[in-house]
Amino acid sequence: MDKINSNTLHKSPVLVPDCLNLVFNYLANDKNTLFSCLFVNHLWCNLAAQHLWKDPFSLTTRIQKVKLFQVYVSSLPHKEIRQLNEKGLKIPNLVTPNFKLPYFSYLKQIFYRKIEECALEWLLYEDDSDSSDKFSLNSFENMEYNDDDISDEEYKPTESELEVSSEESSDECSEDDSGSMKIVFRDTFFQQDPNHPIFALHQKALTFAVFKQLLVSCNKLDVLNMSLFSSNSTIPNIVLIPGCHTAFSDITVFNFFQKGIYGDAERAKIICFLNILGYSSRNISKIEMIVDTEIEETYISNLINVQEDLKYLTIKYAQGRTNLQSFLESIPQTLVYLELYAVKLSDCSFNALFECKNLEEIKLVRCRFICHKLDQEQVSESEGLNLKKIFWKENIYNHYKYCVSLIRGANKTLKEVVLCLPANRARDITDTNEILNALAKFCPNIELFAILDVYSYYTQLVKVFESYPWENLTFLTLGSEHSYSVPYVAIDRLAPYLPASLRKLRIACAVSEQDLKKFFDICQAPIEELSIPNSNQIFTNRHLRIVRDYIKEKRTLKSFDFEFVHNQVISYELWNEIKEMADTKTHHLFDPFYYPSCDLF
Known part of the structure; x- marks a missing residue:
């Protein structure tokens, strides 16, 4: 014992x-x-x-990519290698690795763009060292x-x-560490030219062969990212990959980024891919798609409607389209986050949106409403939404009452609102005033509010703050459309009605030095962070002196962001004096109106 x-x-x-x-x-x-x-x-x-081996393509250096891809190429079936050779792709004699562990079945994340990158590197360079040099991660x-x-x-x-x-x-691997690297293609007419059509065809063929083998060999994927390498890349023909249903069955994240106007054949391949993915998977919780070619919303709807627990949905159309018959038919009620760019919507779309009780954040940018005969009284009312953030930008063809209905449904839960509304017509101003009234009446707990082209709506904005003070407001942004040119915004008119809770102020519009001084004299809110993006040189040394005096007198301002313009004459002595009293920043200022470009490449 x-x-x-x-x-x-x-x-x-x-x-x-x-x-x-x-x-x-x-x-x-x-x-x-x-x-x-x-x-x-x-x-x-x-x-x-x-x-x-969950995500082996996260390797970053050229040598790592070449060695990793060498493993996959050497594991291709002889039939695939023979087909590649028939297409003019010279695959060298590779020793098939004898793995004792099923590494390929461990794969959980596929990034198609990274496979294309590895294929490109492998086509340009091949390791000519002794075979005892081993494969990546094969030393054990x-x-x-x-x-x-x-x-x-x-x-x-x-x-x-x-x-x-x-x-x-x-983590450090020099580009010159390739040792004895040799060019796979030695034909003089496209030696080391990735842009040559024949080289591009070889890259596509090799990428597809490896992608096919990965889907066949892996168990079940978690993440499928079909972002494409360049505008010359095309979606793989999923019909030619047996067993893809099993690989797709447990996907939780799906990304698809494509650039380039495709013909009917390539467009059909995209539609087929979406249909098979929708047939195979019911568990996707996050879908993000950026499409450059004209794929009707109906096909995307077929994919998202079958998902049982879809929470995050992003759809962007990078190019304007002329076909107005298709629209996003329905929106899953399980959504927590929704982002739509240049997507066509209908009354059915918004009615489905109003039923998304768990939706917390929505971004609608340049979306179009396809029905032009809408009666204002036909807009459905929403109730009981859990909406916390609204980003509404340039939706010039959507009736303002849809925005009002979202606001009414969100009620006290709404915390952040960013409005980038047009002011090209008198009707636009009237519609925006209705949106402002709805915010003031139904949403007393706003913490962040940003409005673009504030001059057009300033009178109504002052009335809103005067009648319905947002007692929880901490961040206010007053923006200007295009340039900060005259007429000036009389910012001092707003000062008496700003709540004591306000801590961050961003002045992105034209303000005279007299009005700025009156504003600081009247405003009782203890502003701690002030941001002035001076992109059009409207603000001068006189404005900076007013800010300096405000810091000295109130002693609440802790951070001051001011964007300098090239060749702008600013007193460095004055600026250094401000820097001694507050933290300063002169570039990359936070912009609540910013929306990233859809340009992928």
Whole structure:
């Protein structure tokens, strides 16, 4: 008994696989540490390999990409290699790796763009070193693996394994470290020319072959990112990939980015891809699509409608389209986040949107409403929305009552509102005033409010603050359309009605120095952060002196952001004086109106 107890006391504790997986999940972005875990023991090797091969395309250096792609190319079936050779792609004689672990089945994330990048690097360069140089992450292949072996005996790698480990764990790899690299294509008419049509065809063929093999070999994917490498890239023909249904069945995140106006054949491939994905997967929780070609909203609706727990949906059309018959037919009620850019909507779309009780944030930019005979009284009312953020920009063809209905439905839950509304017609101003009235009447808990082209709506805005003070407002932005040119905004008229809760103020419109001084004299809110994006040189040294005096007198301003313009004459002595009293920033100022471009490449 004493002997048994002695052995038990001296035996090292063992972490069960579930605990190790939690640790490795925490180390997901630390590839160096994960690679070191391969050499602890057999159990650690197996589990660490699963985490390393979840997303192998996260490798960044050229040499790493070439070696990784070498592994995949060498694992292609002989039939695929023969077909590639028939297309003029000269695949060198590669030794098929004899893996003891099913690395390809560990794959959980596919980024099509990264596969294209690796294919490009591999086509340009091929490692001509001795075959004993091993493949990426293959240095532990000589370990004797046993499913039941959880021994804590330390694994001691050989010298060659340590050499490869050091190479793989290094984050710095010079472009000149390629050793004896050789060009795969030596034909003089497109040597090292990735833009040559024949080279592009070879890249597409090789990318598709590897993509096909990954889908066939992997177990089930979590993330499918079909962002394309360039405007010359095309979506793979999913019909030619048997077994893709199994790989797609558990996808939770789907991204699709495409640029370039496609013909009917390529457009049909995109539609087919979306249909098969919708047929295979019901568990996608996040969909993000940016489409440059004319794919009707109906096909996208077919994909999103079958998802049982879709929470995040982003759809952007990068190009304007002429077909007005198609629209986003319905919107899942499970949504938490919705972002639409240049998407065509209908009354049915908004009625479905009003039923999304869990929706917390919505961004509508340049969306179009396809019905031109809408009666104002036909807009449905929404109730019980959990909406916290609204970003409404340039939706010039959407009836303002849809925005009002969202506001009424959100009621006290609405916290942040950004309005970028047109003021080209008298009707636009009237409609915007109705939106402002709805915000003031139904949403008393606004914390962030930003309005563009404030001059056109300023009179109504002053009335809103005078009649319905937002007691929780902490951030206010007054913006200007296009340029900060005259007429000036009489900002001092707003000062008496600003709530005491206001802490951050962004003045992105033209304001005279007299009105700015009156504003600071009257305003009782303890402003802590002031931002002035001076892109049109409206603000001068006189404005800065007023800000300096405000800092000295009130002693509440802690941060001042002021954007200098090239060749603008600003007193550096005055600026240095302000810097001594407050934190300053002179570029990359926060802009609540900013919306990223859809240009992908």
